Each structure stands twice: as structure tokens, then as C-alpha cells.
Amino acid sequence: MSEILDKAKHWLTATFDSETQKEVQDLLNSNPKDLEDSFYKDMEFGTGGMRGTMGAGTNRINKYTLGRATQGLSNYIIENVTKDQKSVVIAYDCRHNSKKFAKIVADVLSANQIKVYVFEDLRPTPELSFAVRHLNCDAGIVLTASHNPPEYNGYKVYWADGGQIVPPHDSGIINKVNELDFSEINFNANKDLIQEIGKNVDDAFIEASVKNGSLAENIDRKNLKIVFTSLHGTSIVSIPDALAKAGYTDVHIVEEQRTPNGDFPTVKSPNPEEPEALQMATNLANKIGADIVIGTDPDCDRLGVAVRDLDGNMKLMNGNQTMVVMTEFLLKKWKQEGKINGKQFIGSTIVSTELVNNVAANYGVDTKIGLTGFKWIAKMVRDFPELDFIGGGEESFGYMVSDFVRDKDAVTATLLACEVAAYAKQNGSSFYKELLEIYTKNAFYKEHLISITKKGMDGAAQIQKMMSEMRINPLKNIDGEKVKTLSDYQESVEYNLISGENKNIDLPKSNVLIYQTENGTRVAARPSGTEPKIKFYFSVNTSLESIENAKKTEAELDAKIQRIIKEMNLN
Structure with a gap:
């Protein structure tokens, strides 16, 4: 604690302004826990x-x-x-x-x-x-x-x-x-x-977004009813204009969430990964009979997509599902245009769904896998200039279309999601049915994420201990399935727990563990790089014989994930 006190007292010197000095003095006088967290x-x-x-x-x-x-x-x-x-x-x-x-x-x-x-x-x-x-x-x-x-x-x-x-x-x-x-x-x-x-850059960005987010000229965009919410964030300055420029006319904005506001007054969390954040949007969608709901986070790099399921109810897609559908449609477009020649790739990350790899392989396209974070997908574009980057995504509700933006991009991804929905609708299908078709061709993959918050210095130590214990005492079985491999990205080694063979992992070191069973069940663990949290990612899969069996199959996969969570004492 003496080191923390010394650091804090340094902030009382003339280097720092009077407002800062007063704030630090208040911490010294009355709030040791906040003082520790501010300076440790x-x-x-x-x-x-x-x-x-x-x-x-x-x-x-x-x-x-x-x-x-x-x-x-x-x-x-x-x-x-x-x-x-x-x-x-x-x-x-x-x-x-x-x-x-x-x-x-x-x-x-x-x-x-x-x-x-x-x-x-x-x-x-x-x-x-x-x-x-x-x-x-x-x-x-x-x-x-x-x-x-x-x-x-x-x-x-x-x-x-x-x-x-x-x-x-x-x-x-x-x-x-x-x-x-x-x-x-x-x-x-x-x-x-x-x-x-301002405007000159805005215009160029919107034009590029529409160009890259469009699938075809003959899509009936006027017949798609869209509900959009910016969740009080920045997307309100770009997405409505981009949708209008692309030709979407039936767009309904959630007015209560239109105005940018750092308090995010209508949501518990401005995170489109959480169904609660899109509740006002889905309520409006049900009221007006909309086909699709789009919600973006405050800085407009990730998007949540809700669409009608087979029963006509609004269902929030997870990031893996949206990524798979958009990737399938981009690949289909490239194939129709005769542009796939073995010199293209899709980008993904180590904790995202393996289904996207299968989808790309069906078109003869390679999937490159990087660490968590879109900076690694952007790096792929730079590292392979001889290849065409088609698109890429990760489970955390981010997607990047082409390489004119080198980060996850909710503006262009919103356009692409709407293109998929409009194209499917005019052909007697839907966004959700297209996802189920992908499952029947490949396998039904279901993913789930748990984030456990551990704040402050004590929390950081607890997270470190959890990761350490999972390294020292690795899981041998997951829901009755024998664990085949443990990939330790901090050690850069994939351990085969059955054969005893080890393989090097050719990626930068990162504090991530991924278990994989003989049946393809995956459990990954990693501390968040931006929040005081440890994250656990679950992925299970099974065959889907027909779309009619989708609801039953999904329930079985959900039950399997819950068994694993209970088995790992993460409830």
C-alpha cells in the first residue's frame, strides 16, 4: 500500500492541475479502496x-x-x-x-x-x-x-x-x-x-459503405421493414444516411434512443449483445410488423441483429450466427461474379465459431484465424496483400466487409445484414431460414458466452488464479466427452491430452485457453483486455436433419451448454 500512497502523493505536485490534486486529496482523505484501484x-x-x-x-x-x-x-x-x-x-x-x-x-x-x-x-x-x-x-x-x-x-x-x-x-x-x-x-x-x-469525409465514407455493403442491383429494398436504434450512440450520424442512400425507405428509428447521450438513459448497458438493450427496438418491431431490428453500440463498431424466427417472433442473433449468414452471402456473391480463384480469404478469431471455416471451405476459400480483436483481422489484410479479403468477423457482434475499413464496422455490416434480409424476403425465405439452411448443410453450432466481473486489484488476482488453475489442473472430460486438446496461447502450445503429442501455435502470445473434445465441443477462457472480467466461451454442435427439427435441436444444444456451465461451477 505504501507504493500506492507514494504514487498518489506524486499527483499532488505541481505537474498536475488543481482540480486533479483536489480529487486525489479527497481519495487520500476518505476512500482507500478507490485510491487503491486508481493507482495500483x-x-x-x-x-x-x-x-x-x-x-x-x-x-x-x-x-x-x-x-x-x-x-x-x-x-x-x-x-x-x-x-x-x-x-x-x-x-x-x-x-x-x-x-x-x-x-x-x-x-x-x-x-x-x-x-x-x-x-x-x-x-x-x-x-x-x-x-x-x-x-x-x-x-x-x-x-x-x-x-x-x-x-x-x-x-x-x-x-x-x-x-x-x-x-x-x-x-x-x-x-x-x-x-x-x-x-x-x-x-x-x-x-x-x-x-x-466533417462532411467531405462523411460523404466519402458513406459512399464506400454502400458500395461494399451491397449484394446486387436487383434487390427489392423498399419492401424490407427495418427498425434501427443507435442506443444513444454515434451511429445515428451515419446509418440512417447509409440506409437511405442504399435505397431502403421503410426505416423506423427508435426515437427514445436517437439522441446521443453518455448516460445511456434507456438501457442498463448499451451493448447490443444483450437482448435487454434491444428491447425497445423489438417492441417497436412487433408493433409495426418489422422484418429486422438493427442496434449498434455507442461507437458503432458492433451491431446486434434481431429477425423473425419460424414462429414469427423476434429473435436476437448472436455474433457467430450473424457472421456466418453474412459470410455465406458474400461468398455466394463472389462465386456468382466468378471472382473466386483460390486467392481469397475470410478472417476469424480463435474464440469465434468454427462453422464459418466450414462455410468458407464449401466455396474453396481459406479462413485465417487470429487472436481476439479486429486488429488481428486488419493485420491479415496487410500480411497477405496478394490475397483478396472478402469479409471477416468475430463472436462479439463485429463484422468487416472488404478492406476499405480496417476494423469492425457496424455501418457496412448493417447494410449487408439488410441486404441478406431483403434478398431472402423477395425469394420467399428469411434471414433466419437462411441460417437454418446453413446448419442443415454443415451442422447446427450453438455458442454461448459467460462474463464474470472481478473488479480491482483483488479481482485481477482472482482472474489470474482462475486461469492458473485451469492450466495446472486441465479438464479431462466435458459433459462426458473426453478432452482431446488443450491449446494454451500464452505458452504457444497445443497439448494433445490423448496422444501426448504437442504442437506449436504460430500466433502472438495471449492469455487464452481452449479445450476441445473428441466430439468437437469447445470451451475457451480468457481475461478481457478492456474490462475487469474473465470470459468463458462455449461451443457445441450436432447435425440438423431438417429445418423442422431446428427448435428441438437448439433446445438440446442449449441444455448441453447449461450442463457444462454447471459442471464447471460457473453458475
Whole structure:
């Protein structure tokens, strides 16, 4: 605790402004638990960048942690980019302090003689990724905490290719940040180097989104009834315009959630992965007889899709299901256009459904698998320039169509989901029936995610202990099935628990464990890179003889997942 007190007292020195000093003094006087959580570690880059609770402290999002990160980034750009006029583009979302934080970040960059483009108002994260290459910038920054609770904010860094930073740039930047004392941050802005941007970039982004999110010219878009909710986030500035430009006219916006608001007043969590977040949208869909519901998270990089099931009820697709259907339709389009020649690929991640691999293989297309996070899919695009990237996704409700955006993109993915639904409807099918057809051709895969929250220093230790115990005492059986392999991505080894043979895993090290049984059941565990949580991913599958058996088969798979959860004492 003495080390924490020393760090906190340093924040009472003249390096820090009076407002920050007062906040730290209040913590010292009255709140030892919050003091500990604010200072026990430094804010770190995770799978989605730097994300955390706002407030004073080294483990908080504030003027100084953002300033230090930006000073380190500036130093790295100055040393590694050869252009005379180096440049960075900045976007921000609807969260409290995002606009203020964006200004601080712009000030630091400009103080280091780096040209800065700042969006005039909130914009979606995928537009920031697009803008990096559109404006020929050396890097990009977006101030966002994605779908986290209202008290959070965050900071994501993109490199010149439009993707989030990956090796070697990530460690290079982090090393520069770690070298810095807070007193070395240059906050003295050069106003001449800061330029506001807006409509010109918006128009180019929407045009590219419509071009890449469209399946065919002869789709009856006017006959699809859509309900859309931005969940108080940034997508309201892009998705309605994109839908209109694509030709969708029957679009109904959830008005109570239209206005951007960092408190997210109508939802418990602004996360489209949770059915509760889309309740107002599905209620409206039932009232007006809509075909599809689309909801996006605050920074508009992930989307939730609800469609009518076989009984006509609205059913929220999980991220794996949406990913599989959209991938199937993209592949079908490429095949119809005669563009599949063995030089294409689909992108996925280690905790996403294996069904997408089978779908791609049916078209003779390879699936490349990366670690969790779209920065790894963006890296695939850069690492294989001789191949065409068709699309890619991950289980956490993200999808990326083509490579004009190098991150998950709810704008283009929304258009593609609506294209699938409109095309299916005019051909006597539906989005959900198309999913079931994929299951009958391959297998019925059912996935489920559990997130367990463990806050603070004690929570981090508990998560570490849970992962350690799963390594030391690996599961031998899962729901009566013998475990065949344990893949330890931190050790970069796949252990065959039956034959005793080991294989190297050719991916960067990551704290992830994946068990797989002889029957193809999978259980994965990983600490979240952006929240104080440990996540468990479950995947089970079986054959589906006919669409008529879908409900019964799904119930059996759901029951199997619940048995596994109980067996692992995760209830």
C-alpha cells in the first residue's frame, strides 16, 4: 500500500492541475479502496486499446494518462515516420468528456509539430479507420469506451494502414509511453496545425459503405421493414444516411434512443449483445410488423441483429450466427461474379465459431484465424496483400466487409445484414431460414458466452488464479466427452491430452485457453483486455436433419451448454 500512497502523493505536485490534486486529496482523505484501484497499476493497452473508468490516477482515464499516451505516440511517430509533415486524425464518441479528451489529445500532438485532423462532432469508429487512409495520415485515434458502462472512456490508436496498432508498433509505442514522466507531456497546442473535418469525409465514407455493403442491383429494398436504434450512440450520424442512400425507405428509428447521450438513459448497458438493450427496438418491431431490428453500440463498431424466427417472433442473433449468414452471402456473391480463384480469404478469431471455416471451405476459400480483436483481422489484410479479403468477423457482434475499413464496422455490416434480409424476403425465405439452411448443410453450432466481473486489484488476482488453475489442473472430460486438446496461447502450445503429442501455435502470445473434445465441443477462457472480467466461451454442435427439427435441436444444444456451465461451477 505504501507504493500506492507514494504514487498518489506524486499527483499532488505541481505537474498536475488543481482540480486533479483536489480529487486525489479527497481519495487520500476518505476512500482507500478507490485510491487503491486508481493507482495500483498504470493504464495499459488491451485488445481494444486503453479503456477504463474516468477519474484521477494512473489506472484511470484522465488528462494525464491520455496526455502521456499521446506524448509517447508523438515521440514514436517522430522517430519512425519519415514524412516531413506527419499527421494524425482524431474522432470521438458520445461519452462524457470525449470531446474534451479529443481536444487534449489534439493539443499534445500539435505541440509536437504533428498535423491534426479532428472531426467537428462525434463520429463512428469505423469512419475514423476509413479516414486514416482517406486523409493519408500516419495514425488515428478515437476516444471511446465502446459498449462499456457510462463511467468509462477510452483511447484506441490506429496506424497508417487504418488498423489498430499491432506488433511491432504496439510495443514500440508502449515503450515510449512507459519511458515518460507525466511532467514531460507537452500540452502547449499549436493551433495552426489543428484542422476540423466533417462532411467531405462523411460523404466519402458513406459512399464506400454502400458500395461494399451491397449484394446486387436487383434487390427489392423498399419492401424490407427495418427498425434501427443507435442506443444513444454515434451511429445515428451515419446509418440512417447509409440506409437511405442504399435505397431502403421503410426505416423506423427508435426515437427514445436517437439522441446521443453518455448516460445511456434507456438501457442498463448499451451493448447490443444483450437482448435487454434491444428491447425497445423489438417492441417497436412487433408493433409495426418489422422484418429486422438493427442496434449498434455507442461507437458503432458492433451491431446486434434481431429477425423473425419460424414462429414469427423476434429473435436476437448472436455474433457467430450473424457472421456466418453474412459470410455465406458474400461468398455466394463472389462465386456468382466468378471472382473466386483460390486467392481469397475470410478472417476469424480463435474464440469465434468454427462453422464459418466450414462455410468458407464449401466455396474453396481459406479462413485465417487470429487472436481476439479486429486488429488481428486488419493485420491479415496487410500480411497477405496478394490475397483478396472478402469479409471477416468475430463472436462479439463485429463484422468487416472488404478492406476499405480496417476494423469492425457496424455501418457496412448493417447494410449487408439488410441486404441478406431483403434478398431472402423477395425469394420467399428469411434471414433466419437462411441460417437454418446453413446448419442443415454443415451442422447446427450453438455458442454461448459467460462474463464474470472481478473488479480491482483483488479481482485481477482472482482472474489470474482462475486461469492458473485451469492450466495446472486441465479438464479431462466435458459433459462426458473426453478432452482431446488443450491449446494454451500464452505458452504457444497445443497439448494433445490423448496422444501426448504437442504442437506449436504460430500466433502472438495471449492469455487464452481452449479445450476441445473428441466430439468437437469447445470451451475457451480468457481475461478481457478492456474490462475487469474473465470470459468463458462455449461451443457445441450436432447435425440438423431438417429445418423442422431446428427448435428441438437448439433446445438440446442449449441444455448441453447449461450442463457444462454447471459442471464447471460457473453458475
